[in-house]
Amino acid sequence: MTDTTASDLPKVSVIVPTKNVERTMERCLRSIAAQSWGNVELIVVDNFSTDATFDIAQRYADVAVQAGPERSAQRNLAIERSSGEYVLWIDADMVLTPHVLEDAMTCAVAGDLTGVFIPEVTVGDGFWTACRSLERKCYVGVELIEAPRLIKREWFVTHGGFVADVAGQEDADLRMRLLAQGVPMGHIDTYILHDEGRLTFPDIMRKRYYYGKSLPAYNRAQPGAISQQGVATMRAMVRGLPILAGDPVHATALVGLRACEAAAYAAGAFAENRATRRAGVAG
Incomplete structure (x- = not known):
């Protein structure tokens, strides 16, 4: 960075929704405090954690409040x-x-x-985490998969924040809205570390089932986006064949994992659609 003083730099508001994440919380917030960009404010919205998460937040954040019920609402409040x-x-x-x-x-x-895409690198322990790390390497630079994480606040004010009825695809919904509007966006190579810990197969399936329950709402909000992202994922995997070939054991497991994840998503979506139909009949 040049000798420009912090007050001369545009301010960046870093927003972090939390709930019972004391394992990773302090490392996350320390990394924000240690940024080379000099004008940063940190806002944490905690969903009434029962561990030390909110205590840690209060030590580091410029603004630390408690609210729920989901990440979208927390992020919107932070904005x-x-x-x-x-x-x-x-x-x-x-x-x-x-x-x-x-x-x-x-x-x-x-x-x-208006936005900047920032790649992620998965870190953590265990076999399935290594599979996820390998998968992410194939997605670098793919706009239908990666996330534009730095966004002008003015865009949020004008176009609204994260959708409240989508859990798991709220970042994808945001991305699709930005892409549909054709706003100017860029990419950087500097990455964010995503500490996914020690992923287990049952945990992955439970999370995908839960996220699948909001797929009908996502499909209503972004018609055709699910199929577009599926095609983009397949193309990214084909493009990433040299990467996958360098780790055949995890690559083979990844193929099976993706198939099981798709089934879990579908099961969650089916359960949500059935519950909606039953509610409609009862009403």
């Missing part, structure tokens, strides 16, 4: 409380490498961009 020209949204199991904000803001300011 309301923010004062930065740009908003960076992350989860509490993510760690910013030291120059993420500086590189993203340099990109955004130079091109007067």
